Amino acid sequence: xxxxxxxxxxxxxxxxxKVTVRGWVYRKREGKALIFLVIRDSTGVIQSTIKxxxxxxxxxxxLTIESSLILTGTAREDTRAPGGFEIxxxxxxxxxxxxxxxxxxxxxxxxxxxxRHLWLxxxxxxxxxxxxxxxxxxxxxYFKKQTFTEVSPPMFISAAVExxxxxxxxxxxxQELYLTQSSQLYLEIxxxxxxxxxxIAPSFRAEKSRTIRHLTEYWHMEGxxxxxxxxxxxxFEEGLMAHICQTVAAKCEKEFKELGADIEKVKAVKTPxxxxxxxxxxxxxxPKNPALDWGADLGYEDEKVLAEDFGKPFFVYDYPTAIKAFxxxxxxxxxxxxxxxxxxxxxxxxxxxxxxxEDNKDLLIQRMKEQGLKPEDYEWYLDLRRxxxxxxxGFGMGLERLLVWMLDLENIIDAIPFPRTTRRFYP
RNA sequence: GCCGCCGUUGCACAGCCCGGUAGUGCAACUGACUGUUAAUCAGUAGGUCAAAGGUUCGAGUCCUUUCGGCGGCGCCA
Numbered sequence: 001x002x003x004x005x006x007x008x009x010x011x012x013x014x015x016x017x018k019v020t021v022r023g024w025v026y027r028k029r030e031g032k033a034l035i036f037l038v039i040r041d042s043t044g045v046i047q048s049t050i051k052x053x054x055x056x057x058x059x060x061x062x063l064t065i066e067s068s069l070i071l072t073g074t075a076r077e078d079t080r081a082p083g084g085f086e087i088x089x090x091x092x093x094x095x096x097x098x099x100x101x102x103x104x105x106x107x108x109x110x111x112x113x114x115x116r117h118l119w120l121x122x123x124x125x126x127x128x129x130x131x132x133x134x135x136x137x138x139x140x141x142y143f144k145k146q147t148f149t150e151v152s153p154p155m156f157i158s159a160a161v162e163x164x165x166x167x168x169x170x171x172x173x174x175q176e177l178y179l180t181q182s183s184q185l186y187l188e189i190x191x192x193x194x195x196x197x198x199x200i201a202p203s204f205r206a207e208k209s210r211t212i213r214h215l216t217e218y219w220h221m222e223g224x225x226x227x228x229x230x231x232x233x234x235x236f237e238e239g240l241m242a243h244i245c246q247t248v249a250a251k252c253e254k255e256f257k258e259l260g261a262d263i264e265k266v267k268a269v270k271t272p273x274x275x276x277x278x279x280x281x282x283x284x285x286x287p288k289n290p291a292l293d294w295g296a297d298l299g300y301e302d303e304k305v306l307a308e309d310f311g312k313p314f315f316v317y318d319y320p321t322a323i324k325a326f327x328x329x330x331x332x333x334x335x336x337x338x339x340x341x342x343x344x345x346x347x348x349x350x351x352x353x354x355x356x357x358e359d360n361k362d363l364l365i366q367r368m369k370e371q372g373l374k375p376e377d378y379e380w381y382l383d384l385r386r387x388x389x390x391x392x393x394g395f396g397m398g399l400e401r402l403l404v405w406m407l408d409l410e411n412i413i414d415a416i417p418f419p420r421t422t423r424r425f426y427p
Numbered sequence: 428g429c430c431g432c433c434g435u436u437g438c439a440c441a442g443c444c445c446g447g448u449a450g451u452g453c454a455a456c457u458g459a460c461u462g463u464u465a466a467u468c469a470g471u472a473g474g475u476c477a478a479a480g481g482u483u484c485g486a487g488u489c490c491u492u493u494c495g496g497c498g499g500c501g502c503c504a
Contacts, residue, residue: 027463027465028465029463029464029465029466030460030463030466031460031463031466032459032461033460034460034461034462035463036463036464036466038465047463049462049463078462080463080464081463081464082463082464083464100455102437102438102454103438104437104465105438105453105454105465106438106439106440106452106453107438107439108497109497110433110434110495110496110497113496166502166503182504203504205504207501207503208428208502209501209503210497210498210499210500211498211499211500212498213503213504214502214503215504218504219504220504299500299501300499300500300503301500342504349503349504350503350504352504353503398503398504399504400504401504402504423496424496
């Protein structure tokens with residue numbers, strides 16, 4: 001008798017062997033002389049059959065949906081069983097008898113969200129979380145291969161990275177602090193020691209966005225490196241994206257299939273990505289949106305039009321300086337253009353923003369003042385330009401947005417186990 | 428921030444336009460059924476119709492306000 005995972009049985013590795021599985025009751029179908037228990041564990045679901053004359057008949061009868069159990073029986077191939085394999089049960093040890101489980105086949109979005117702590121047991125969430133873990137692993141693999149060092153930036157911060165209006169303020173003893181919106185500025189500090197640095201950490205934004213692609217707490221994959229330019233940046237970003245897509249497509253074929261996600265789209269992600277300038281984007285969009293002139297930010301609708309044209313990830317770069325953050329480096333001969341780049345994907349729009357950082361102290365101060373920021377709030381940031389400044393670039397990619405695109409999810413809340421939106425933060 | 432939609436039993440919904448006894452399915456409970464695929468069949472029980480106010484002989488239904496939820500745009504990753 002061997003303790004096995006359900007996936008091993010489904011792969012045909014235990015056929016005609018006596019096995020023990022540990023898990024939970026996923027479905028129960030009861031007849032007069034036959035009970036079907038569908039058992040789930042972390043690796044999959046399998047049906048087990050209990051006959052009336054079996055010593056575990058009484059135990060099986062008492063079991064309820066989501067009860068935990070240890071079940072022993074003979075694994076066999078049977079075309080009548082969903083999945084093609086089943087366990088003929090011989091012994092059942094009930095570990096935790098479940099009360100009437102609130103989630104049934106009839107469920108609304110709203111109810112599922114209220115029951116998040118239980119819904120995470122669903123096949124869908126189980127599969128999404130596995131793919132999420134693979135994306136994280138693949139990302140780390142790529143950063144490491146490119147000689148980046150993973151660092152740990154703070155979540156409590158004293159000054160804004162983006163506009164102050166989207167900051168979460170909180171009481172920190174007797175003072176006011178904020179939750180970080182991006183770790184970029186801290187990566188820049190560490191870059192002066194480690195050169196190539198990255199982090200995978202949460203970012204918090206108090207945007208009252210009501211869309212399927214916004215969270216107030218999301219996971220941000222950010223990188224920053226010294227002695228690099230816009231070409232290096234785009235090459236790195238597309239390399240990262242392609243590596244994640246290729247790795248995940250290779251490892252998660254089963255998950256994509258069960259989720260009904262289009263794996264071919266992910267397999268097709270290869271370098272190089274199409275690159276167009278902001279100016280070219282405006283020209284392309286002009287026929288459809290005549291009101292769009294140079295200087296205006298691209299709206300979500302504009303991004304969607306571009307993205308559908310390409311049908312795959314692509315870059316838009318060289319945006320007007322006026323619509324970009326204070327730290328964006330500008331072109332010497334064209335200060336109205338900033339070295340900024342967005343990666344976009346169909347349906348979602350932006351999944352990443354990056355660019356060259358202003359490395360000249362005086363220009364940086366000037367940009368701060370233009371945007372109404374006080375340079376004295378950023379003394380430490382200015383110090384970075386005082387002591388051995390270097391040209392450098394960086395970017396941030398939204399992990400959940402990436403997952404929404406990869407897995408064709410209907411809403412970003414399903415890309416993270418415990419979503420925080422403007423209205424929801426339970427459990 | 429602007430706009431739209433929704434709230435009826437544990438869950439999913441109908442009833443609202445056109446006011447007149449609160450309905451169906453799932454789950455629960457009782458029973459039937461040798462292979463089911465979130466089975467099927469018979470039965471039982473389950474309701475402050477989100478809240479408050481108004482109109483009316485009479486409001487789940489019409490009006491007003493509030494609360495809660497979802498989404499579109501804006502903002503962004």
